[in-house]
Amino acid sequence: MAHRVILHIDFDSYYTQVEMKRLSIPPETPCAVQQWEGLIAVNYPARAKGITRHMRIREAKKLCPELVLVHVETLGDSSLQGTAANQQQHGGGAAAEDEGGAEGGEQEERHDRLTQKACLERYRRSTAEVLAVLHRHAPAAVIEKASIDEVFMDVTAMVDAELRQQQHASPADHPNGGGTRGSGGGGGGGSSVDAFAWGAVVVGGPLDVSSEFERRLAVGAGIACRLRGVLLRENGYTASAGIAANKLLAKIGSAMHKPNIQTVIPPRSAQLVMQDLPLKKLRNFGGKLGEQLEALGCATAGQVQQLPLATLVAHFGGERAATIQLAVRGESQEPVQERERPKSMLAAKSFEPTRDMAALEGWMRVLAQELAGRMATDEAEYRRRPRNLVLTYRGGPTPRNAPERSRSRAMPRPGGVCPNADALVAAAFHLFQTKCAAEALPCSRLAIAASDFVDLPADNGSSIARFLVPAAAAGAGTAGGGSATSPSGNHAAGDQPTAPSAQSPQQQQQLHGKRKGTGAAATAAGGPTVSSMFQRAAKRQQPDGRAALGAELPEQGMHECVTQLQGQDQEAQQQQAHSHQELAQQEVQQQQQEQAQEQAPQQQQHTPGRGLPSARPSPAGSGAAAAPGAGASASGPAAATTASPAAAAEDEQALAGVDLEEQQRIMKEIHMLSTLNRKQPESAGSGQHAARRTTKSRQQPQQRGISSFFGRQPKKGG
């Protein structure tokens, strides 16, 4: 039973894509997202100019004067911290959403590291939308959100279904020209094999049609391809993907070629891939474990393979050693775990060490407001509430040259946790004053975290009344994102967590409806199947049936294969990619049209050529910048709120500069049509969900995740 088919999807310079979509910045524009003075995400056109993550904006602008910079959302406005220079008093403006226009040039210093915190909620929301789309289009897959811009998918069941269906399908004149035979198993499987080759790089040479599992991988690649098309059309984001038999290899695959390229790593190529793979690129080997292995003289996975088992056991213990041994060979049994909702949320801020209690309280207020807002949003969406709150702080008396230490303290939650900023601040500050101040000062970082969510009672009113805290029901708290208008010490009961943010409740409802909507049902029931898609695609595309890319490359090592891809053969490869996308597009169009007809007859407005459902023209406002409200209220920032600074690491590199014209064309189109339709016909159907879960949950008898073996090394002794 063997092999699973696993996908890893990794969005290309994600933050940048999110911002470019939001601000309708043309796709080929060099663009980067900044946080304070540094860059935390850089798109590929900008990378082509030599701009990299971590670069200072000065330097970046020098390399590329036309670089468009977008600052991450910030929260809280001045008035904290000694830095007088206040500007408060202008309503609850959540700080700005900037765009350092190319010419307008005026950067209204609205982003201030000393008085504000960065907030990543925008990207979290986008990710939630992505996940919803994936679930809708792959209801039979197990989907694990692995980070803000990555997902793992176990599509084994989808592949099985697809192959089963193919058996019953007419033995169509499938391609497979090049002398390969359909081989035993599923007679008419040819089209799948073809479809998979669209733009996919196969490490180690073309897939072997005579191998049962490689045919399955081919189907998996087709699914990946289709889903990437869907994500591009519906969410507006490009992604790279890896297709393999386990998470480990799938992840390596997605990083191997980018942007917007998918890579298949069949089991036979595992050794090829692992042999010279730097340990750092192997999941779970990037930290202490990697260091220790390095100390043993290993820099690559291949070198670790050579270590005597006894050595590994001596250093890491039996279980961990075994896991390591498998991992460096490209093997892993770690299951894909259904995970869509965050298990915890936290808001944090680092600053110069201070003993100023008023300032600290001010920061706590900002953090609490953000967290309360997010809690409210989460509650409206999922009907759940955190059971535990934790305050963590960094600082205190610190020996010279020693790292500051950080500690966390459970926050008492009288009467339960509630999405009320004032209550949170009060609890946090009280705790800090009474129990930690002495050991926490000077303090250089504060964070408030919420975790251990529990479902709220049932439906409405009465039953949950007990849970709800005083004033703020979901509605009020939602606004939390607003700025911290109140100066440091002052928590007027008056300025509730209110916020200017418009209709949060409704929006949240909509979101809710969206995810649980009939979408899944309709798709599952009537949508085109992967199979049909493959067949049509194969016919249109490659009547001769050759597995495009794969077939062209002679049996050869991975390196040659890849080299060729990047080098002279790039053109050919791009063509492949183009056609693959066009096909994906067509499919998506069809699906969308079908869905539209089934679900929302009232909002038929297919745009002539390409039925992008419900797209509205955007205010082609030149002034890109587009302040907050500009044009697309579409992205409906349901509830400002949110949280924290900083950056994520999008570790894509390689292949910068590869530009896919087709992709750009699509992106342009999408931008022209403005953001996608946010409204989804909502309906009750939660049954669909339940059904899906049931199906999935019995998928695997719960293998233990690899993470449990890679966790911290147990302390010896005792």
Next chain:
DNA sequence: CATGGTCTGTGG
């Protein structure tokens, strides 16, 4: 100059 801010999971 340095990231920082979020997240998840384990061990004690």
Next chain:
DNA sequence: CCACAGAC
């Protein structure tokens, strides 16, 4: 309940 490791 808390510290720590790992990832992005």
